[in-house]
Amino acid sequence: MRGRVPAVVVGLAAVALLLPITGAQADPKPTVxxxxxxxxxxxxxxxxxxxxxxxxxxxxxxxxxxxxxxxxxxxxxxxxxxxxxxxxxxxxxxxxxxxxxxxxxxxxxxxxxxxxxxxxxxxxxxxxxxxxxxxxxxxxxxxxxxxxxxxxxxxxxxxxxxxxxxxxxxxxxxxxxxxxxxxxIGAYNPGNTNSAGAVYSGPASGNALAALQFAYRQIGKPYRYGATGPGSWDCSGLVQAAWSAGGVSLPRTSYEQWAWGASRKVPLNALQAGDLLWHAGLGHVGIYAGNGKVVHAPQTGDVVKVVTLAQYNAMGAVRP
Structure with missing residues (x-):
């Protein structure tokens, strides 16, 4: 009988309408x-x-x-x-x-x-x-x-x-x-609040040595904003506590620490172990560990760790 669409075809069409949109019409997931x-x-x-x-x-x-x-x-x-x-x-x-x-x-x-x-x-x-x-x-x-x-x-x-x-x-x-x-992207690191950290063996001495030894013992502990230890840290909280162990009292925030060091700034080509390092914008601070390395508490989903100076991308430094 001409003019009639088979019931099977109608059913398939209905099912197709109910299926989720895929392929080119769907919102693509972001790449890594x-x-x-x-x-x-x-x-x-x-x-x-x-x-x-x-x-x-x-x-x-x-x-x-x-x-x-x-x-x-x-x-x-x-x-x-x-x-x-x-x-x-x-x-x-x-x-x-x-x-x-x-x-x-x-x-x-x-x-x-x-x-x-x-x-x-x-x-x-x-x-x-x-x-x-x-x-x-x-x-x-x-x-x-x-x-x-x-x-x-x-x-x-x-x-x-x-x-x-x-x-x-x-x-x-x-x-x-x-x-x-x-x-x-499979890059979330919850860290370990009871991490034993690592042993510092760099070139620092005196107060800077005490500060870096403290900072290295925090390696592996999670970053958490507003945290000042002992199980988690934010960037300036770690720096403040580390240098407190070195006998120097620093302000709480990275901006305040930068202002505190206004007369103590050093060029990036003359860094010494223990110097404080900032990213552009001054919202993040870490500690230079010597030998081209920096120890810091990076950001959410990461842990206190050591990175290379090139990875850190520093824009300014202060010597406590």
Whole structure:
């Protein structure tokens, strides 16, 4: 019978419509090269966002500590003033209750010198107490002013931290994208928070040797933004802890560390083991280990490790 399409053909056509689109019409998966290029951009974005959040968090912690210290001092002084005030009230009450007897006893004392001495002693006692109280009240007024100033710093820092929570969410999203890309290309390394690390055997000496020995013991531990050890690290957290082991106190973030070293910069062709090295943009920092090697905590999905100076692509250096 002409004009009729067989039922089998109709069925096959329906099935074809239900099948997922493949081939040229589907969105192609990124190649390894494309994934790595995107990952590089994500890492650069994460460096900036994470450093900003870390800086705000450090500012908040310092302000909170300062406020707690000044408030504790204020409370202690206030308690002392209360004791003095109570003592003065007791003296005043006692004088009121026994004043006539004391006064009569002093006024009619057969010994004029004893009478005058007694009156002077009472007057000195009262003046001394009042002077002490006035001194403490003045100290409390100054201290309260300081405490209020510190509280203002704390409140402002808390606002800054709250504002940057939005950027932290952005960083979390970047980490998620980084992780997905790394898993897709089979390059995600979860690391080992209990890694025993490695032994440093390079040319460093003195404080730099202590710093590099510490850094090498962290090899194999995972990178985690905002982390300051002992099981995971971000780049500046590792550098700060390593040089702390070397007896040098560094700021928390890579940008702050760069600013700290403004008068300590060294040319890249004169590097010594222990020098701090930055990528372009200053969002990432590592430690030169000598012999053309750098130890650092790279980025999400990677671990503390040693790379060549050429791989690291440094743009600036500071000597602690």
């Amino acid at each position: 090269a494309q994934a790595k290029a995107k990952l590089k951009k994500l890492n650069e974005q994460a460096d900036k966002v994470v450093d900003q959040y870390n800086a705000a968090n450090e500012k908040w912690k310092k302000a909170k500590k300062q406020y707690a210290e000044i408030n504790a001092s204020y409370t202690k002084k206030a308690e002392r003033v209360d004791v003095l005030r109570e003592s003065l009230v007791t003296v005043a009450t006692s004088t009121y209750q026994t004043g006539d007897i004391v006064s009569m006893g002093l006024l009619y004392s057969p010994n004029p010198e004893s009478m005058l001495s007694g009156l002077a002693a009472l007057d000195q006692l009262s003046q001394g107490r009042a002077r002490q109280l006035n001194e403490y009240q003045g100290a409390i007024a100054d201290l309260k002013k300081q405490r209020d100033q510190k509280k203002g710093v704390y409140v402002e820092a808390t606002k800054v931290k709250a504002d940057l929570l939005k950027e932290k969410k952005q960083a979390d999203q970047l980490v998620k994208e980084q992780t997905e890309l790394l898993r897709r």
